[in-house]
Structure formats: structure tokens, C-alpha cells
Amino acid sequence: MPELPEVETVRSVLAREVITKKIKLVHVTDGRAVRRHKNAKDFRDELEGRTIKSVERLGKNIVVGLDSGRHLVIHLGMTGQVLRAKNAKEPKPKHTHVVITFTSGEELRYVDQRTFGELYVSTPPAEGEEVEVSKFARLSIGGDGLELRRQVPELAHLGIDPFEDQVGWDRFAAVLRSRTLALKTLLTDQDIVSGIGNIYADEILFSAGLMYDRVSESLSTIEIRRLHRTIPEVLTEAIKHGGTTLSDEMFVNPDGEMGTYQELLQVHTREGLPCYQCRSPVAKVVFHQRATYFCAKCQG
Numbered sequence: 001m002p003e004l005p006e007v008e009t010v011r012s013v014l015a016r017e018v019i020t021k022k023i024k025l026v027h028v029t030d031g032r033a034v035r036r037h038k039n040a041k042d043f044r045d046e047l048e049g050r051t052i053k054s055v056e057r058l059g060k061n062i063v064v065g066l067d068s069g070r071h072l073v074i075h076l077g078m079t080g081q082v083l084r085a086k087n088a089k090e091p092k093p094k095h096t097h098v099v100i101t102f103t104s105g106e107e108l109r110y111v112d113q114r115t116f117g118e119l120y121v122s123t124p125p126a127e128g129e130e131v132e133v134s135k136f137a138r139l140s141i142g143g144d145g146l147e148l149r150r151q152v153p154e155l156a157h158l159g160i161d162p163f164e165d166q167v168g169w170d171r172f173a174a175v176l177r178s179r180t181l182a183l184k185t186l187l188t189d190q191d192i193v194s195g196i197g198n199i200y201a202d203e204i205l206f207s208a209g210l211m212y213d214r215v216s217e218s219l220s221t222i223e224i225r226r227l228h229r230t231i232p233e234v235l236t237e238a239i240k241h242g243g244t245t246l247s248d249e250m251f252v253n254p255d256g257e258m259g260t261y262q263e264l265l266q267v268h269t270r271e272g273l274p275c276y277q278c279r280s281p282v283a284k285v286v287f288h289q290r291a292t293y294f295c296a297k298c299q300g
């Protein structure tokens, strides 16, 4: 499932390619991809004739700003892909659910084999209406996250985004100490920390030297500072490598290119292989129905 680095990889290509472009036509071939709208026409009407002003990200969501003041939100779900095409003649992949055609003739296609992903145009809050923003995100002292949540109420529940919300280690410590959750559960709970999923939780916890099932409130100050520092470090490296494309998954960027961070994974998918730090075999357990990889020697 695409996590923050993969979604950020898609965002950066879109930001380069579609800002200032005007949407001419929208074609929906599978209504499940726009299921929040009462019908496909309602979705089309929000987009046709609109110019794209910005492409941002919050958690695992791509947030496309329109000149109407509204936002198109794209969530890739398990297998969603956003692909560019130079024109309508380029063959459409199987499972193409939505096609956005720009006045230039170029297209953006939303392709999703399993259709857990979705697209919707968010309705901004009415004037004077307060949006209930996540109490964890409200710890932020800077970044664009709070403003995005106020403009897109559907995303207001999202917890701390490691890049869009600035939360210092001391406030992060308060979050950890307020919960009695296993670290992996806490890191992958989108209402506490947004953007991290199964792959990067394993990688972050290995780099921080912490076991997946350590209870969050049990961490020492040194451990909290290390975890707080490691989260953006691991995610930044993964973004630099265009994200992770595992063999059984379908992540590609809008130009159809796979990520390369799978070659740099320290523990995830490496069951039985020697740990790069200590040479003992990487272990795998199923924790809360998710495959979890770790080094029992390096993580404590």
C-alpha cells in the first residue's frame, strides 16, 4: 500500500506537470472511484473548466487545489496509480477508472486494480463554521498541515504529518506518554501519526533500535528523541529513491517508473537474511494481522 514516500513521489511529479493546466473533460468509467459523490456528473461538474493551482500532500492523501477554491483529494488505497498520458491515443491500462483531460490534450488517468482508492472534490466549510482538527495535529507550531485540514474537512482527523506539521520532540513525547499502544500500532494509526504504514513503521523502528511491541509510554527520553529524529530521516531517504515498489505491489509514479527504495530496506521483506548491522537473521512475526520484520538483537 502506498505510504507517505510513494504519495509524495506522485505529488512532486504532479506539481511539476499539472499546475496551471486547465481541465477540459473528466470521464468516469467506474463510479466506485468517486463514491463520495452522489453520481459521476456531480464529480465532473466540480472539475471541468477548472485550473489547477497547487498540488499538496497530507498523510497518504494528494490534495490538488483548484481555482474554484475547492480541492480534489486523491487517495491511492491499496493499488491506485495516477498516470500521465501525452494524449488520448496512448492505450489505457486495464482498470482505468477516471480520466482527466486537460485543454492541452494531455491526460491524467486514475488506475486501480482493487478499487480501494478514491477521488473526491472536497466542499470547504461554510463561512464561520469551525473544523474540528485532530488534537495531535494541533500540537504543531508550523507547516502547512493545519491550514490544509481547515480547508479540507475530510482530512481534519489526520494525526501529525511528519513533514507538514512541525511537532518538536518534547510534544511528541507527550503524545507517546499519553498512550499505552505498541509502537508499531501508534505509528501506523493515521489519527495519531499520518503517512506511515506497514513498510516504513518496520524500517523506522529498526533504525531507531526499538521493538515493534514496545509500549509507547515506556520509552525513555533518549529513545523518544531517537524515534522523533528517525521518522523524517527514513521517510526522506525513501522519497529520494522514489518510494518502494515491492514485487507483489504495483506502485509507480505518474511517469510509470517504479521506486528503488526496496533495495535499501533494512528489515522489511528480509526474513531470514542477515541484519546489516549485526549479521543475525532478520525475524518476521504477524502482529495485528500485519507482517512485521525486525532484528531482535538491534531492537529493544
Ligand SMILES: [Zn+2]
Pocket: 275, 276, 277, 278, 279, 280, 295, 296, 297, 298, 299
Ligand atoms: Zn541486527
